[in-house]
Amino acid sequence: MTPPPAPAADDTPPPRASLRPLLARIWRDYLSRRRAALFLSVLCAAIVGVMAATVLQLLEPAIDGLFLGRPVTIWGAFTIPPGQALTAIPLVIVGAGLVWTAAALGQAALVNRLGHGIVGDIQVRLFGSMIRADLARLRSQHSGGFVSSVLFDANLVREAFTNGVVNYTQHALTLIAVLAYMAWTDWRLTAIVFLGAPVIAWVIRRFGKRMRKATTGAMVETSNLSTALMENLDGVRLIKIENREAAEEARVAEVVARRQRHVIKSADSRAFAGPFSNLVAMVIVAAVMAYAGWQARQGEMSVGAFAAYIGLLMAAGQSLRQVTNLQTVMSEGLTAARRLFEALDIQPEIREAPDARPLPPGPLTVAFEQVAFAYAPASENVAPTLSEVSLTVAPGETVALVGPSGGGKSTLLSLLPRFYDVTAGAVTVNGQDIRTLKLHDLRDRIALVTQEPFLFDDTIAANIAYGRPGASQAQIEAAAAAAAAHDFIQSLPEGYATRAGEAGLRLSGGQRQRIAIARAFLKDAPILLLDEATSALDTESEALVQAALERLMAGRATLMIAHRLSTVRNADRIYVLEAGRVVEQGSHAQLVRKGGLYARLAKQQSLDGDPVAAVS
Numbered sequence: 001m002t003p004p005p006a007p008a009a010d011d012t013p014p015p016r017a018s019l020r021p022l023l024a025r026i027w028r029d030y031l032s033r034r035r036a037a038l039f040l041s042v043l044c045a046a047i048v049g050v051m052a053a054t055v056l057q058l059l060e061p062a063i064d065g066l067f068l069g070r071p072v073t074i075w076g077a078f079t080i081p082p083g084q085a086l087t088a089i090p091l092v093i094v095g096a097g098l099v100w101t102a103a104a105l106g107q108a109a110l111v112n113r114l115g116h117g118i119v120g121d122i123q124v125r126l127f128g129s130m131i132r133a134d135l136a137r138l139r140s141q142h143s144g145g146f147v148s149s150v151l152f153d154a155n156l157v158r159e160a161f162t163n164g165v166v167n168y169t170q171h172a173l174t175l176i177a178v179l180a181y182m183a184w185t186d187w188r189l190t191a192i193v194f195l196g197a198p199v200i201a202w203v204i205r206r207f208g209k210r211m212r213k214a215t216t217g218a219m220v221e222t223s224n225l226s227t228a229l230m231e232n233l234d235g236v237r238l239i240k241i242e243n244r245e246a247a248e249e250a251r252v253a254e255v256v257a258r259r260q261r262h263v264i265k266s267a268d269s270r271a272f273a274g275p276f277s278n279l280v281a282m283v284i285v286a287a288v289m290a291y292a293g294w295q296a297r298q299g300e301m302s303v304g305a306f307a308a309y310i311g312l313l314m315a316a317g318q319s320l321r322q323v324t325n326l327q328t329v330m331s332e333g334l335t336a337a338r339r340l341f342e343a344l345d346i347q348p349e350i351r352e353a354p355d356a357r358p359l360p361p362g363p364l365t366v367a368f369e370q371v372a373f374a375y376a377p378a379s380e381n382v383a384p385t386l387s388e389v390s391l392t393v394a395p396g397e398t399v400a401l402v403g404p405s406g407g408g409k410s411t412l413l414s415l416l417p418r419f420y421d422v423t424a425g426a427v428t429v430n431g432q433d434i435r436t437l438k439l440h441d442l443r444d445r446i447a448l449v450t451q452e453p454f455l456f457d458d459t460i461a462a463n464i465a466y467g468r469p470g471a472s473q474a475q476i477e478a479a480a481a482a483a484a485a486h487d488f489i490q491s492l493p494e495g496y497a498t499r500a501g502e503a504g505l506r507l508s509g510g511q512r513q514r515i516a517i518a519r520a521f522l523k524d525a526p527i528l529l530l531d532e533a534t535s536a537l538d539t540e541s542e543a544l545v546q547a548a549l550e551r552l553m554a555g556r557a558t559l560m561i562a563h564r565l566s567t568v569r570n571a572d573r574i575y576v577l578e579a580g581r582v583v584e585q586g587s588h589a590q591l592v593r594k595g596g597l598y599a600r601l602a603k604q605q606s607l608d609g610d611p612v613a614a615v616s
């Protein structure tokens, strides 16, 4: 096991042109449906922002009214006689404080619901896209990558588009309110503030760029970390038997360290942008203070106005720092959104045709007609995995696929439920190309029993009824009885309600097989695919499973793969696949007589060198 590759982080900032469609899509897919809540939370944020500026503005009438005994004008509109200032101003402040608090509470409650709603939407969509993805794509990416996208990347988008958008509004509005107040009283003061704007913009851009690079790297490493964790849990037996615990610990430590480097860089960018803009803000405060002090000396500014300016500027500095911080959070969220959308946009190649036809009920005949298939695209010039394969399985017939490892048997089987599509030729069901049929109907008519049947972490009954969720208990038990599984299930502590699967009961290979066969009995599909269904069993289990399988095969079109030739001797026809081609075909007796590859394989498996004895 080699360490996952270092990330190829993209350090170029996203061009403006690509930002607009990204934002438009976030609006269309996630925000527009919640536009009322979004509007309300932005409104609350606006109230909070404006209230913050308003309370500070009251400094001017408070100081001038209380200390200088002047008539007090609140917000330039209401005039209060000096005698009433002592009661009026505190009352206005309490009133503003109440509105401020109500708006802040409303904002927090709305943002929490909005944010988690969006993250839930993204997670469900990502899962939907993953579960519908082509097998080829799912095989090309480790499941750890999907897990990390669903659990972590989606949260970055939440941060950006709730906290980011809403708090951004609040602080931007505080800034605007302060600037408007200053412009209203003295435009020169505002001009001084605007001189600092390009510097702040530069700070935001610079840290935003660092942040994007670090975020992309952190996301790649988070995905590598999930992959490493899942791989270790899956391969725990191998790790223990090979005494590789320390090596695996070191490997994971390496991934953790790489992830940490990116995460720290990203956190640094986020944390450093604020103090840098704070520095610029302090320089602006100093300049305004110098100018306002000079004005006050000239008698053109009252003590109250001076105090209010400075108070407001301090608040503006605070908001500016927040806006800079949020800018980096937004940039992180946009990077995550871009990555998630790329994953969401991959369309499965195996899709139902728009004019797909239904598949009527009843027995079905399967045919492979001059089928060729390659996993790699034709441009890669790799020899195809299957070439010119033709075979037919009629209802009630059993066709067996045998041959050396890597010959293409499993690949051939996976073409029938359209896990992959043929590259040439066609697979047909009752004479119709399966690409012209409804995908749901096609898969509904196929039962698949594999060497290591998968059990969900659910009850045995639910596992048997997985493909027929509406099945009654009686139907489930009848299927289990037909699969010779009823007795052992009943002897379990909770019978059919016993949990199986990863965190549940550990079942033997033969028991799992029989549950899978019960699942196939319940599905009652006219096409049966058996992929080495008995090869992992001991003789006693095999006898039970074999008998159950024979009952299951009756009346269906069965295509089976078997390594142990003893299990295929009763097949109607046997096809020997070597390097993707059918090299021999016929009944067991015919193939043994022929003395070719099949006869040699049969001989290899015999103890006494007699091929017929080996398979009888």
Ligand SMILES: Nc1ncnc2c1ncn2[C@@H]1O[C@H](COP(=O)(O)OP(=O)(O)OP(=O)(O)O)[C@@H](O)[C@H]1O
Pocket: 139, 375, 376, 385, 403, 404, 405, 406, 407, 408, 409, 410, 411, 412
């Ligand atoms: N997902 C895949 N992507 C690329 N190549 C694959 C994939 N699955 C199988 N192959 C290749 O296709 C060839 C046929 O594999 P397949 O599993 O169909 O053979 P098989 O006859 O079933 O082998 P076995 O008896 O060992 O199970 C092999 O060379 C294998 O490496």
